[in-house]
Amino acid sequence: MRLLGFPPKLRLAPLWPALAAVLTATALLWILLPGLLERSASVQLLDTLRILSPIVRAERQQQGADAQAWVRSIAADSGLRITLVRSDGVVFADSARTAEQVTVMENHARRPEIREALATGEGHSVRRSATTGQTYVYAARTLTDAGGHLVVLRLAQPLAQLEALRGSIATAMLFAALAAGVAILVTSLWIDRRLFGPLAGLISGAGDLASGRRRRVALPEEEELAALAAALNRLAETAEAQLGLVRDERDHLMTILASMSEGVLVVGGDGRARLVNPAFRRLFDLDGGDVAGHTVLELLRQPELARVVDDTLRRGEAQSGAIELQAPERRTLLLESAALAGGERGAVVVARDTTELTRVADMRRDFVANVSHELKTPLAAIRGYAETLRDGALDEPPTARRFTERILQHCRRLQALLDDLLTLSRLESVASAEREPVDLNAVVQRAVDLLSATARERQVTIEVHEEKVATLAGDADGIERLVLNLLDNALKYNQPGGEVALHLSQQDKNAVLAVSDTGIGIPPDSLPRIFERFYRVDKGRSRDEGGTGLGLAIVKHVVQAHGGHVDVESRMGQGTTFRVTLPL
Numbered sequence: 001m002r003l004l005g006f007p008p009k010l011r012l013a014p015l016w017p018a019l020a021a022v023l024t025a026t027a028l029l030w031i032l033l034p035g036l037l038e039r040s041a042s043v044q045l046l047d048t049l050r051i052l053s054p055i056v057r058a059e060r061q062q063q064g065a066d067a068q069a070w071v072r073s074i075a076a077d078s079g080l081r082i083t084l085v086r087s088d089g090v091v092f093a094d095s096a097r098t099a100e101q102v103t104v105m106e107n108h109a110r111r112p113e114i115r116e117a118l119a120t121g122e123g124h125s126v127r128r129s130a131t132t133g134q135t136y137v138y139a140a141r142t143l144t145d146a147g148g149h150l151v152v153l154r155l156a157q158p159l160a161q162l163e164a165l166r167g168s169i170a171t172a173m174l175f176a177a178l179a180a181g182v183a184i185l186v187t188s189l190w191i192d193r194r195l196f197g198p199l200a201g202l203i204s205g206a207g208d209l210a211s212g213r214r215r216r217v218a219l220p221e222e223e224e225l226a227a228l229a230a231a232l233n234r235l236a237e238t239a240e241a242q243l244g245l246v247r248d249e250r251d252h253l254m255t256i257l258a259s260m261s262e263g264v265l266v267v268g269g270d271g272r273a274r275l276v277n278p279a280f281r282r283l284f285d286l287d288g289g290d291v292a293g294h295t296v297l298e299l300l301r302q303p304e305l306a307r308v309v310d311d312t313l314r315r316g317e318a319q320s321g322a323i324e325l326q327a328p329e330r331r332t333l334l335l336e337s338a339a340l341a342g343g344e345r346g347a348v349v350v351a352r353d354t355t356e357l358t359r360v361a362d363m364r365r366d367f368v369a370n371v372s373h374e375l376k377t378p379l380a381a382i383r384g385y386a387e388t389l390r391d392g393a394l395d396e397p398p399t400a401r402r403f404t405e406r407i408l409q410h411c412r413r414l415q416a417l418l419d420d421l422l423t424l425s426r427l428e429s430v431a432s433a434e435r436e437p438v439d440l441n442a443v444v445q446r447a448v449d450l451l452s453a454t455a456r457e458r459q460v461t462i463e464v465h466e467e468k469v470a471t472l473a474g475d476a477d478g479i480e481r482l483v484l485n486l487l488d489n490a491l492k493y494n495q496p497g498g499e500v501a502l503h504l505s506q507q508d509k510n511a512v513l514a515v516s517d518t519g520i521g522i523p524p525d526s527l528p529r530i531f532e533r534f535y536r537v538d539k540g541r542s543r544d545e546g547g548t549g550l551g552l553a554i555v556k557h558v559v560q561a562h563g564g565h566v567d568v569e570s571r572m573g574q575g576t577t578f579r580v581t582l583p584l
């Protein structure tokens with residue numbers, strides 16, 4: 001039986017010695033008391049024998065006395081048994097037998113008390129009588145009768161008290177055991193209430209602490225147990241604080257990992273993933289499933305990534321590699337790894353998407369090449385004309401005038417190119433830095449005025465359909481360039497007799513400017529590229545028109561800097577519409 005979790009053996013522990021003492025005392029009494037009783041009875045019987053022996057001797061001095069009758073008469077009221085035995089052991093008188101019975105009695109020479117008396121003059125013994133089955137105390141003493149013969153006088157007394165004593169001891173023992181039992185029960189209940197109950201409470205409280213069901217244990221009344229409970233609570237407090245620190249640290253780490261643009265993969269010493277951050281999932285197009293416990297190759301079919309992880313784990317030092325991803329889109333990923341130091345062995349792999357960097361580098365290279373190329377042509381032309389002039393053409397005024405005109409034309413082209421480049425670089429470096437109120441209606445009007453001469457020259461009519469649009473906070477110069485560039489293109493890539501329509505309206509919180517023309521149109525495969533720098537559909541025609549291919553790049557830049565967007569629709573031979581939407 002287990003009561004409240006403690007085996008009863010433990011609960012009763014303090015009582016076992018008491019029970020053992022009671023049992024020992026009982027056992028000792030049981031063993032020793034009868035011996036004492038026997039001894040005192042023997043001594044008493046020997047004393048009686050000593051008193052009786054002179055009387056018996058006097059009786060035996062009388063000739064012809066009937067010994068049997070005499071012993072019976074003496075023993076009659078005493079409760080003693082008197083036996084007379086000859087020195088050869090033959091019984092000749094016994095108060096407990098009739099005369100006839102005495103004649104058939106067994107020889108008593110071998111009875112211990114008789115043997116002892118014959119040897120030393122006196123003897124005694126205690127034993128169970130073979131005849132009656134009762135325990136008797138025997139005492140014997142020798143004396144000489146009238147004939148000078150040695151006679152042994154023996155007295156016997158039943159030891160009835162012995163049985164009584166045994167009975168009392170048994171009863172006493174029973175009572176003592178009962179009393180001990182009651183004492184044990186009472187004490188055990190008391191100990192239980194004072195010690196084991198609160199202790200069991202503490203133990204279950206500590207269990208609850210460990211499993212997190214409770215944050216503190218209740219303080220019991222007992223001082224020592226209360227101290228133990230307080231110590232447990234302090235322990236819980238410290239553990240809680242430390243756990244909190246660890247949790248904070250982990251949360252920080254997780255936040256950092258989550259906000260990183262680089263993909264991070266942490267692998268344990270067994271080569272199995274521990275965690276990945278959201279950027280890693282994004283880069284490798286991994287779904288949201290749990291990655292922990294999977295090998296790298298199970299997660300991703302990327303042998304290079306697996307190699308970087310393996311090498312880092314095997315060599316314990318940083319590795320690097322690169323992966324070209326084909327799907328979902330072409331991308332270049334740079335891998336850098338580090339071996340995890342400290343506690344657990346492992347590796348961290350950081351994957352960085354360098355596609356954009358590579359693209360920007362390519363773009364810059366292209367840009368420089370394009371600019372150089374664009375500068376080279378007019379410069380070469382200017383140089384050619386100048387050399388021809390120097391080498392004699394100056395002397396022919398009409399030729400000289402024509403050449404000077406050409407030089408000026410190329411200079412204007414260079415000027416325009418430089419202007420566009422400067423505008424682009426200004427737009428890039430101070431994106432939306434200066435915001436001022438811009439009146440779009442006025443800007444459109446100015447642009448139409450500025451280009452009306454060109455329109456007349458090209459025999460193109462300009463129509464303006466405008467409604468009043470709220471003022472916009474933005475880059476006034478940039479927006480003016482935007483409108484001019486769109487209008488310029490609409491005129492340039494038009495045909496004589498063509499039309500250009502400008503529509504300015506306000507839709508919700510946006511200003512919408514649509515520039516349509518009835519010009520040559522843009523081939524569909526060029527449409528996605530016309531906003532690139534230096535891109536021209538027909539290089540020859542554009543160049544002849546003095547174009548550099550930067551106009552639409554500037555438009556796109558300005559629109560993006562204002563948080564808007566630009567769309568284009570075009571049909572070959574029918575015309576093109578650019579629609580710019582700018583948030584107000």
Ligand SMILES: Nc1ncnc2c1ncn2[C@@H]1O[C@H](COP(=O)(O)OP(=O)(O)OP(=O)(O)O)[C@@H](O)[C@H]1O
Nearest residue numbers: 489493521530536537538542547548549550551552
């Ligand atoms: N309205 C249009 N109709 C037909 N093609 C156009 C139109 N607008 C632009 N394009 C095409 O897109 C190309 C790029 O235009 P963009 O304005 O950027 O350069 P550009 O006009 O050649 O030079 P710049 O504007 O710098 O003088 C042009 O060369 C032309 O081929």
Ligand SMILES: [Mg+2]
Nearest residue numbers: 489547551552
């Ligand atoms: Mg243009």
